[in-house]
Amino acid sequence: MAAPLTRTVRSRIETGRLVLYSILAGALVGALGIALRLVLAQVVRGGAMLTGYSPPGTPGEGGLLMAFGDALPYGLLTLPVVAVLAAWLTRDTPSDPLSETVSAYHRRGGTRLSTQLRLLGANLLGYGAGLPIGRDASFTALGGFSARLLSRFGRLSVAEDRTLTLASVAAALGLVLHAPLAAAVLLAEVLYRRFEFEFEVVMPCVLASVSAYAVYGLAFGAAPLFDVPTLQAPSALQLPMYALIALITTVIAWVGVWLSRLWPQGWLSGWPRLVWAAAFGLAVAAVAAFSTPVVLTGGAGWTQLSLSGFLGGEALGFGGWKWVLLALGVRLGFGGGVLPSIAAGALLGTGLNATLPTPLDPAVCALVAATAYLTVTLNIPLAATLLAATWGGDALLPAALISSGLAHSLSGQLGYVDGQLRDRRTAEMQVITPTTTILSAAPPPSSEEALYRVAVPMSWLGARIGVLSLPAGVQVVGLERGEDILSATPDLKLQSGDVLDLVATDAAFGELRDLLNLG
Template identity: 25%
Template sequence: MSGFVTVAFTLALEWVTNAFAYIGPPLAPALGGLAVGLILLYAPETAGAGINKVVEAYHRTAGRLRRRITWAKPLTSVISLGSGGSGGQEGPLVQSGAALGSLLADILRLSEGERRVMVLSGAAGAIGAVFQAPLGGAFFVSEVLYRRLEFETEALMGAILSAITAYAVYGSFFGFHPLFTVSISGEMHPWTLPAYALLGAVEAGAAIAFIALFRFVQGRLEALRLPLWTKPALGGAVVGLIGMGVPGALGVGYGELLRVLETTPPLSWVLLLILAKLLTTSFTIGSGGSAGLFGPSVFIGGMVGIGVGRLAGRVFPGLEGMEAEFMMVGMAAFFASAAKTPLASIIQVIEMSGTYALLVPGLLAGTVSYALSGPRWTLFPAQVPSRADSPVHVGTYLQVGLERLRKAQLTQDLKLEGIPLPDLADLLQLGRPVPLDPHERRFFYTLTLPEGTALAGKALRNAGLPTDILITAVLRRDQVIVPHGDTVLQPGDRLIVISTPEAMTAFREWLEAPVEPRGEA
């Protein structure tokens, strides 16, 4: 189904783009934004990028997405992109494909776990079709859920099958060929690797700049006291004005990227295109226009790669004529940093270029870019750090922690051996205290150690904990720690605590109190 939706979307986008071409900037993007704004009155969930909303649905709403997204999101995106708004096709199609998966789960009356697999499978089909990268699409939806290098392996097989099917459907209409047909050397020379590592560092900086600008523009537009439906038109007007001077920054932009690669304009023009694309994307999507962030990332990463490749060729003659390689590797490095998907990004670029010659350079540049950008800078704020931080898996880690306590005979001493661990874990996951001894009013609690707390960085023996606070287990990412006096707590640790209601209330207040700086001796 995702494949057929992608086919229909591609045909509709071509038709709408041709229709708006008669109007052109600056009026066309503003009119497109106005049309999108009117649709938002009926379907406000179609505003902005789509991937983040799929990630949020996976973690927070058991994969449930509204049924009207299946058609409303492609409609608003066709108008946004066809009128000249800057963005990609993948975000809307991912959200639409995920909504189709959620709809099928309703029809088949599947469980919550099966629904989540269906949602990711629908999203993988959309990416596999539009980028003609089925393996990359499957890995992407499994990797994009987390900021650290983790995968949702339970969904991988379903995502692969869906991506292959959608790819076959889409290719039957438009042919089976790489998205970017560029001339790339089939040889990999070790002496070029330092240049690719440098490219990764530059792409990390570019990704951080893009995310910072996008958040700034989005925040300012959200703060405007204007009706929601008017903001896409305002953003479209700004985009149209920019497009009058730099038309290559409008729309998806892949054609402009290849034109720059082939015609070698001055580096100043390349820099202007990058800046203009940053702005047009931020105003299109930040104002509520409907488009994806993957496409602009490909454009910006590729343009940065062309610029670095040309500069490298001037400094090191052996690197002359390698702009195409730097462009493709730059795409992978930029998105690895911006989306926290280093492995999926290089797989997708390999499929999009049709050659494995970029595997080693792409892995190097992507790893450098991913490492330098850190977990804070991401295009998708709905991502959680790891599986242990996802509401989907917290119960599993709580069960493991409680099982460790059982083996240590702690829960037996507290007369909990008759309580099923899944039930106990479910109650703790919901934040509910579990009574241990009604006569002494002791309970099991869970809490997450906040940033900046006085307890962080201290060994338990030196923490000065009250006598009626007993930390029985520490859940740290994928680790379950039975603490002792030398255990050092870290921000983000999830603690299983035994205490009384009064002592627990005081303990929470102490944890959340600001730490006073120490004066000089």
């Protein structure tokens, strides 16, 4: 009989598996990303035919730096219909794909494949019709969809599934932002509102992002998303003025986040969600028809115009409308993610620069303000700084660091991302009741039985409690489904999001944890 593997050998094998799966996940995302970009091109073309308006694009995506056509009133009337359809498709999920990713990670249960498909479809529809949704939302949903495909064909533990889901989403964001390393840091940072990270997922996210970008680059090259002119490092005398722009942008962004949190929770589900989605779509159509069509789509093209110096004081009004619609729509699923916040911040920064007695470099102002805005809305100061440096060069680092540091220190812990937890300690404590032992803690020193709560792993979904293969000494005593606590009858089928209440000795639960590789 072969000797059992030592803990060191098992750890090396598990690490090697994760490395290989991360590279495979990235390659899969890269291949699917190529297809999604082609689909998005057709969706945007169809939306332009419908509304009569085509927004400017970004050089990295092959777009042109000019808008075409005027928004047609009858075409804009489709926005409420599309908004209702998108809200109906995402009725069982948080506000946007990034929020769903964060929520799924913390609840230790993956998102269903059908849910990921609905998220992808809703964001494709909304983006094509002209709702203020960034193209990054579709890519984020694609990353989650790719992770679910991988989990179906690979024998993944709970910990591996959670990590590879983040890695797949990081890879997808790296494609759309043309910044794979910054996207990897973003996914490790966005999980918490405080300046804390999940360091264990950084390397899988990096491997997946680089792998995906390599595959994606075979089809579309590796040009940066934005064409930013060569920037001179801001002088010490200019830094206070850039800090002032960051401060004003921080206050504006914080007020927008605060306003978005005023939505009563009862309005965000059921038929009220559909009614408010229709009202939001009508509001977007009204602004586009009677004020400016800049509010249509995510605004990445208008960010490029800000960086190129083609906008002046009018950008302040454009950014103001973006700010209003983000505050109104983000809890309904319209405007969450990276690019809408980048666009709002860049427009505000360009407009604020035009009000100064002696204007500064418009590209630096746009990136500094975008960094501050993104830091406030997503609580990602480091990732926001890395994105600014990726697009604007290393010369921007001093101003970007000041901007993100100022924004994060002043904005508190509000944000657009549903499911974000305060810190790592909160993540560990969120499943504890007075009689519950934490999963990630060491087993108690005694051999007495204790009550444990374990999220149902993906491999158990659909199985009946009576057929579960549990170690001796582990007994299922209850099941938590939403706000209900059900009796653990043998014929009860397990569903996504369920939590099992187990009674077990410390040794038996340790055996179960090794069996499932609970992270």
